[in-house]
Amino acid sequence: MRAGSPFDQWPVQAFDERFGFGWFARPAAFVSHSVVPRGTIAAAEILQGWIDLVLRERADEISDAGGLFVFHDWRSSTGYDSDARRVYLERMRSRPRNYLRHSITCVRANPLFRMAIEAGNLVAALTARAKVELAGDPTLALALHRIRPPLSGEPFPGLAPR
Helix, strand or coil: CCCCCCHHHCCCCEEECCCEEEEEEECCEEEEEECCCEECHHHHHHHHHHHHHHHHHCHHHHHHCCCEEEEEECCCCCEECHHHHHHHHHHHHCCCCCCEEEEEEECCCCHHHHHHHHHHHHHHHHHHCCEEEEECCHHHHHHHCCCECCCCCCCCCCCCCC
16 A cells, blocks of 8 residues: 555655554654544554654654654544544543644544544643644645655664564
8 A cells, every 4th residue: 555645755664554654754753644534443553552652762852852743644534433532532641741742633624524633633732732733735734844754764663674
C-alpha cells in the first residue's frame, strides 16, 4: 500500500494496514497518514503506540523543541468507533501535560467527523495545554509549520529499520 499525496514522496518509516503510516519528522514532529475509512481500537492503539515510542526514544530532542508537534492526516477517514475514541483520549490523558507543543489534524469536509475531531482537539488543548487546530490541506499546513520528512533510510524511533 502506498501513502497518498504529499506523503507518497516520504520514505516509509512505520506502516500498519490497520491504520496507515507514521513518521518522526523534523523538527521534533510526529506525522501520521491514515489509509483506513474508519478509526478502530486497533488503529488508535497503533497510532498512540507510535507516539509513545517517539516520546520515549526522542525525549531530549522533543524537550528541546518545547514539546512534540503532532500532525495527523485523516482525510481518508469519515469516522471512528466510540471505543476507539475512548482509547485514543485515555492514552493522550496518560501523558505528561507538557508533551505536546502543537497539533494539527487534516480532515475532509465531513461536518459530523469534523465536529467529533474538534471535540477531541478540545480535550488535547485542555490536557496538554497546547495549540490544536483543524486543516484541510496537508501540504500547506506542513509548509506553514516547516515540517520536513525524515531522511531516506532513517528508521522510526524504537522500531527496527524497514
